[in-house]
Amino acid sequence: DIQMTQSPSTLSASVGDRVTITCRASQSISSWLAWFQQKPGKAPKLFIYKASTLESGVPSRFGGSGSGTEFTLTITSLQPDDFATYYCQQYSRSPWTFGQGTKVEVK
């Protein structure tokens, strides 16, 4: 199975900060990577797919990059609505696996 490792597990930040979350795959997944945002008690929501394509309706302050085994999710200017947990997921090879999540919390 392809292991997905996110870092950090928790990130403390303030409104307006630039935030970067890293996701590493245990083997190459090309660009078959998605990022989801999840808030407490809610279903995850797709933010980015194919490593860097922004889902319709997602604010442009979110961006994704990377290919192969290393990927990043960047929020250029953190907003109050962005405090949540973010998960990466590979859909290159079954079983499709998720990272353990990164919680972005208020500093």
Add this chain to the structure above:
Amino acid sequence: EVQLLESGGGLIQPGGSLRLSCAASGFTFDSYGMNWVRQAPGKGLEWVSGISGSGGDTNYADSVKGRFTISRDNSRNTLYLQLNSLRGEDTAVYYCAKVRSLAAAGNIDYWGQGTLVTVSS
């Protein structure tokens, strides 16, 4: 608007069985693969199973293979997950999720609100 509405969760004893349903609307159901993903309380996301648009291709996580069965009724726009031989570690919120393509595999683009399965005596 895509809508996915799960049902069928509840409290079940270890060794018991349950069938989850997911009613889909807002898209051409048989043109898209579907997945089940679960989340144990306070934990991360775990992919469980996937099925192609026709229903002819299915796959499972090793943790549920042989115990869970995914299926779909395209005439009813409904996805199912049959859960047998349930264990405590199967306790989770189960999400139905739409895949962006016809295949069982691929990018998930929509999620339902989830249904809670609790396995306990």
